[in-house]
Amino acid sequence: MNVLRSFLLTAAFLGSTALAGSYTVRGGDTLYRIAQAHGMSTQQLMELNGLQNTNIEVGQALTVSGTPKASGPVAASGGVSVRTAASRYLGLRYRLGATGGGAVDCSSYTQLVFRNLGISIPRTAAGQWRTGSPVSSRNLREGDLVFFNTTGRGVSHVGIYVGGGQMANANSYYGRSMIEPLFSNPYWASxxxxxxxxxx
Incomplete structure (x- = not known):
């Protein structure tokens, strides 16, 4: 009986939460985790709440069901949240083939950032080179993936353009993920x- 009562109370609580369609941010929460818990992408959650970036505060009430607010494009579309997401993972140690646990390589870094935005991309630089649509260097905008040939054998490095002539990437030379100049750096430009x- 106690088990049944507990189940009914839990169901009633979850039901009222779903009906309310809101969630109060707790310590340690991220938009990505909240979105996943409610069966949506980070982008959808941002649209639903009219958010322009991924910053949230403890105690903030978020709508987790319903129709997105008509507040224009979300930050992921305009690129504002891309720098925020990329910055969240700066300083991670570089290790070829690493996919987490405090270490990344170039393509697992870009994959991690995009996953935080609620977007799935392939694991490797070569796979990411075949996703999305091509864009001219003159028309780059925040969130575009930028690719390089560092080995003489096709695509071998990838970063994320974050605006201002800069890219975020996991740099093997410096041994960490970082933001650095793109075309004003002769190494990357060439x-x-x-x-x-x-x-x-």
């Missing part, structure tokens, strides 16, 4: 292969 747009 090895640039192109860019792909994944965010609409």
């Amino acid at each position: 090895r640039y292969m192109g860019a792909r747009r994944v965010l609409r």
Whole structure:
């Protein structure tokens, strides 16, 4: 009987929460985790709440069901939240083939950032090179993936353009994920292969 009563109370609580369609941010929450818990992408959650970036505060009430607010494009579309998401993972140690646990390589870093935005992209630089649509270097916008040939054998490095002539990437030379100049850096400028747009 106690088990049944507990189940009914829990169901009633969850039901009232679903009916209310809101969630109060707790310590340690991220938009990505909240979105996943409510069966939506980070982008959808941002649209629903008219958010322009991924910053949230403890005690903030978020709508987790219903129709998105008509507040224009979300930050992921305009690129504002891309820098925020990219910055969240700066300083991670570089290790070829790493996919987490405090270490990343170039393509697992970009994959991690995009996952935080609620977008799935392939694991490797070569796979990411085949996703999205090509974009000219003159028309780059925040969130575009930028690709390089560092080995003489096609695409071998990827970063994320974050605006202002800069890119976020996991740099093997410096041994960490970082934001650095793109075309004003002769090393990257001479090895640039192109860019792909994944965010609409």
